[in-house]
Amino acid sequence: MEFEEKPEGNGSLVDENQLDLGAKHQANGKPGASGKAKLSARQEAYAKCDLPRKSLNTYTWQEIQRHNQKTDQWLVINRKVYDVTGWADRHPGGRQVLKHYAGEDATDVFRAMHLDPDIVRLYLKPLLIGELAPEEPNQERNKNSRLVEDFQELRRTLETLNMFSANLGFFFLHLAQILILEALAWGLSSKWWNNRHFQHHVKTNIYPKDPDIDIRPLFVIGDLQAVEYGKNRIKFFDYEKQHLIFCLVSPFVTPVYFNLGSILEMCPRRHWEDIAWAISFYIRYFITFGPFYGIFGTMVLIYLVKILESPWIAYVTQMSHISMKISKEENRDWFSSQVLATCNVEHSFFNDWFTGHVNFQIEHHLFPTMPRHNFHKVAPLVKSLCAKHGLPYVKKPMLKAFGDILRALKKYGALWKEAYCTHPEI
Secondary structure (H helix, E strand, C coil), X not given: CCCCCCCCCCCCCCCHHHHHHHXXXXXXXXXXXXXXXXXXXXXXXXXXXXXXXCCCEEECHHHHHCCEECCEEEEEECCEEEECCCCHHHXXXXXXXXXXXXXXXXXXXXXXXXXXXXXXXXXXXXXXXXXXXXXXXXXXXXXXXXHHHHHHHHHHHHHHCCCCCCCHHHHHHHHHHHHHCHHHCCCCCHHHHHHHHHHHHHCCCECCCCHHHCCCCCCCCCHHHHHHHHHCCCCCCCHHHHHHHHHHHHHHHHHHHHHHHHHHHHXXXXXXXXXXXXXXXXXXXXXXXXXXHHHHHHHHHHHHHHHHHHHHHHHHHHCCCCCCCCECCCCCCHHHHHHHCCCEECCCHHHHHHHCCCCCHHHHHHCCCCCHHHHHHHHHHHHHHHHHCCCCCCEECHHHHHHHHHHHHHHHHHHHHHHHHHCCCC
């Protein structure tokens, strides 16, 4: 891919050092000219796919936005309009993901969530029903078109710099670590996890679409939930103390909350493959440790490990979102929606290892298919784009991020208490 010359002051995201990096990459025997040819071929494929075989219907954004129901779902990708209603139930990422973007521009989220769009475009062809009218902008009018274009330029830059190419050595070392700790790796439904986690990624901190912030009645997360529960005088316990309760229940997130959610997904829906893997987890444990500890002792070992693991999962997964912006659907562009709902934890060897590199949550959410060892390289470019458009790029020390979980829960509890007390029971 070659860069077009930009007029002065256009804010190009590629500087000479980055271009030198590409040259060094080529000199070291990595894909250089061949990579360029491959990208050119991909661009050609895109062009062919976008060329209509016959005259297409044209639609305005006002028309498209009406098709946002469960039984009537249209979305826009690269100005092309697709009717995904019939495809929703077969979508590998789950039907909810498509429903969340019905009636909206999905260009950036489509590119972010698919590793190889060329393959996906084969499925899109039969769903094509038209295109945006020539006078219509590329995305909804409420979105910052310059920011959207700059983010797309950033992505093209990162593709040119091979930031989406995996370093096999990194993953070999990571695999070695996983094999050492593999006793913690089995036992949950992959379908349950995918359904939950994909929704979290595409609608981060959007209530009630993100299941990670909708864990009522155990906690009220965000101003909206807290005030809603308070006004309706809903009180399963004193939410003013929920920050303390979080400390008490965090050891049970994995053995209770995750396992229960996994079972409720697998068994009623008869996901036999997931059920088999979950059973194999316990079979392996009993074969390995049963002769030494017996049935009861082995069960204690299983859940002791899960209880020790659980606080790590609770704090590492919540430190980047729970204290950030939580709102109802605002139809923001992809870049803004992820940056405002996410924060990073400072980069260090220990922090990277301890968190599994998800201390770069902003980059992980913007580019979920990017290998994690490239996040720290991409971070300065994302930070620069945030500064250009006046968006916050939040980065914290790890202990402060952990503490912000409790401070946020305490704040939401106080909002609940205030709403509860100012709306007496009738």
